[in-house]
Amino acid sequence: MHKPFTVLYKYLIRPLLFLFDPEKVHLFTIKLLSILYKIPGLHLLVSKMFVVKNKKLERNILGLTFENPVGLAAGFDKDATMIDLLVPFGFGYLEIGTLTPKPQPGNEKPRLFRLPKDQALINRMGFNNHGVEEAIARLKKRKSNIIIGGNIGKNKVTDNELAINDYEYSFEALFDVVDYFVVNVSSPNTPNLRELQNKEPLTNLLQRLQDRNNAKEIRKPILLKIAPDLTDSELLDIVEIVKAAKIDGIIATNTTVERQGLLTGPREIAAFGAGGLSGLPLKDRSTGVIKFMRHHLGDKICIIGVGGIMTPADALEKLKAGANLIQIYTGFIYNGPAFVKKINQAILNADL
Ligand SMILES: Cc1cc2nc3c(=O)[nH]c(=O)nc-3n(C[C@H](O)[C@H](O)[C@H](O)COP(=O)(O)O)c2cc1C
Numbered sequence: 001m002h003k004p005f006t007v008l009y010k011y012l013i014r015p016l017l018f019l020f021d022p023e024k025v026h027l028f029t030i031k032l033l034s035i036l037y038k039i040p041g042l043h044l045l046v047s048k049m050f051v052v053k054n055k056k057l058e059r060n061i062l063g064l065t066f067e068n069p070v071g072l073a074a075g076f077d078k079d080a081t082m083i084d085l086l087v088p089f090g091f092g093y094l095e096i097g098t099l100t101p102k103p104q105p106g107n108e109k110p111r112l113f114r115l116p117k118d119q120a121l122i123n124r125m126g127f128n129n130h131g132v133e134e135a136i137a138r139l140k141k142r143k144s145n146i147i148i149g150g151n152i153g154k155n156k157v158t159d160n161e162l163a164i165n166d167y168e169y170s171f172e173a174l175f176d177v178v179d180y181f182v183v184n185v186s187s188p189n190t191p192n193l194r195e196l197q198n199k200e201p202l203t204n205l206l207q208r209l210q211d212r213n214n215a216k217e218i219r220k221p222i223l224l225k226i227a228p229d230l231t232d233s234e235l236l237d238i239v240e241i242v243k244a245a246k247i248d249g250i251i252a253t254n255t256t257v258e259r260q261g262l263l264t265g266p267r268e269i270a271a272f273g274a275g276g277l278s279g280l281p282l283k284d285r286s287t288g289v290i291k292f293m294r295h296h297l298g299d300k301i302c303i304i305g306v307g308g309i310m311t312p313a314d315a316l317e318k319l320k321a322g323a324n325l326i327q328i329y330t331g332f333i334y335n336g337p338a339f340v341k342k343i344n345q346a347i348l349n350a351d352l
Pocket of ligand 1: 073074075076078097098112121123125127151184187225253254255278279280282306307308309327328329330331
């Protein structure tokens with residue numbers, strides 16, 4: 001059933017959508033979906049088309065049971081406005097955020113660009129979001145019980161020295177409405193945020209959250225999302241910190257600030273300006289980080305693999321590199337809604 005839809009998406013829907021500004025298309029698609037789902041039975045029909053149910057896809061990790069290992073990466077549904085709209089596409093879990101304690105507008109527009117020749121995107125959104133409180137209200141009203149990750153960051157106006165307070169605030173606020181947490185210190189679009197990946201600030205931040213977590217009756221898994229641009233020695237520092245703070249896992253990786261080897265011309269690239277690159281050009285680096293981290297972290301720590309999964313084969317490659325779960329963002333935009341199903345079917349076929 002997904003084949004005709006894939007063809008329709010690739011040759012008609014995507015070319016049409018790609019004529020317009022990417023951020024406007026994103027908002028338009030959300031509106032359209034929420035209107036369409038009011039048609040009785042459509043929600044169910046879409047689920048029938050795209051959800052793959054099979055015990056073999058189940059993953060028991062982080063103390064949770066994921067119906068399948070394919071998740072939606074952070075940034076797509078920052079404000080948790082789309083949870084019930086996205087579930088019928090067959091995801092095993094969704095990650096909301098990055099959320100900050102206070103709402104903030106993000107960077108000036110345009111701030112999201114397509115690089116079709118490279119099957120990539122460049123974004124400098126800058127954590128545009130409506131703040132944790134709004135997200136909490138929405139999460140409480142959601143109908144689906146899909147696993148939700150809460151990805152948290154700091155407000156742009158918060159100095160790095162006080163960043164811990166922002167993370168702590170969102171951690172406490174979201175505690176009862178998400179299933180796992182992601183500490184995002186790896187976005188290239190908030191000035192100086194990535195300095196929080198350094199040994200001392202990162203140790204303090206994770207330790208503080210872990211202390212808060214341990215004070216709860218039942219603790220929630222905490223994962224750290226890392227950049228693909230870290231050196232091996234910086235990655236080894238992170239291995240040490242993850243082990244010392246006893247956090248539950250890492251997400252590898254966020255977008256890259258690298259621009260090497262792109263097919264898109266240098267002038268066009270320069271015109272886009274600063275931002276994080278996602279999609280195909282990120283694939284190999286992200287897989288390399290997963291392999292490196294799996295080797296050094298051992299088997300017990302969860303790794304969520306993300307970055308440049310553009311085909312089902314890319315998804316298998318991430319799992320074989322040592323990822324327990326995977327996430328997609330740019331590949332979902334380029335391949336359309338049948339992509340999750342295709343990946344799940346490939347995982348079943350590969351017996352992974
Ligand atoms: C437009 C856009 C916004 C994003 N926003 C966030 C974000 O708020 N927080 C975050 O942790 N990652 C964010 N990301 C990074 C993705 O979650 C993912 O790590 C990255 O895009 C690599 O995966 P991909 O190649 O499948 O897109 C964003 C990515 C894009 C393209």
